[in-house]
Amino acid sequence: MGKHERQSIEEAEKIIKKILNSELLVSGDKKNPWFDHAFQIAKQISKDFPNISLAKHLGNRYDNMGDILISSNGKNIFIEIKMSDTKSGVGTKANISQNALTKNNLFAGKVKSWSFFRKERGHEEWVGDYLDEFNRYSREILKTSNPVIQKEKKARYLRDSKRDIESKTILENIRERDRKEKLEYLNYLSTKKQDNEMIKRFFILITLGVHRKNALFDLMEEKNFLKEAQNLFVYYANCHKGKVFIKKEDVGNKVSKILSRYSNFKIIFPKGLTHCKIVGIRNNKPEPLLQIVLHWKNIAQGIKTPCLNIFDLT
DNA sequence: CATCAAGGTATTGGTGGGAG
């Protein structure tokens, strides 16, 4: 899985759980690349929350926020873990589904989704045409029957033939045209009427770590999801000059502060950039909160997995 | 060297459509 293995991160979360429960560690645990981070986080957690009676690893579940649940002094505390071996990396706040902007009623009335917008513009077709400007694909690629898989193989081939200037140019052209398409879409969105209340809710939910399509959609309608935030903490472990240091964030606190700070919330569309921003209005001036980037994952831009990359600007 | 836009890998899980 590349350099930063999700699996080892997940294992590291379990190591934290074990330490909090005073369970015995096995030799594999100590070999985990994130062991140091995990150990330091566990240490900090037990300092912050005395008398932990039980720690549970939550894994990826719909019904809860956070990676680890601890019971401390009779209270349930949810803990989210972020580990990075750079000095300041906090990872991406979230990758959410490509059409989340329009599927959650952030805009009033009928608004086209990003995927629909692309379909209207024949995205798949024009990408195919660009890819076929190259005519030396292997027989194996050309006889791939599934058109989507064939497209991906072609793109991967072009990406991996590093020295070939023609390959590079094709992918570059796709990226450029796709970028224009993104900008057109954002420009389209910018003309639509916004629902400020829904934007506010969306922002809070993302901040709370609710990212999954369905959970997000359901909670957007739910009245008092705010209480969910009260006991959520994020622990960041970063590395600087070989030393791990820990930062703790009180999410409930953060959300309450933000809510009292801003009179209104809206989405702005910076000119010429492939993202939009959720901003809070304070003294009639917008302050950036979240950046929502139209983005493609896997292989190259325009090719495989459209998504929204979200960054925390607070 | 900080910032931030843009880029990445791998796995999970919902689902459409063919097999039985």
Place this chain on the structure above:
DNA sequence: CTCCCACCAATACCTTGATG
């Protein structure tokens, strides 16, 4: 009509590169 499984969208983790 149900079941299964290939697909692929969705999701969870992050890093790199350009810029001033």
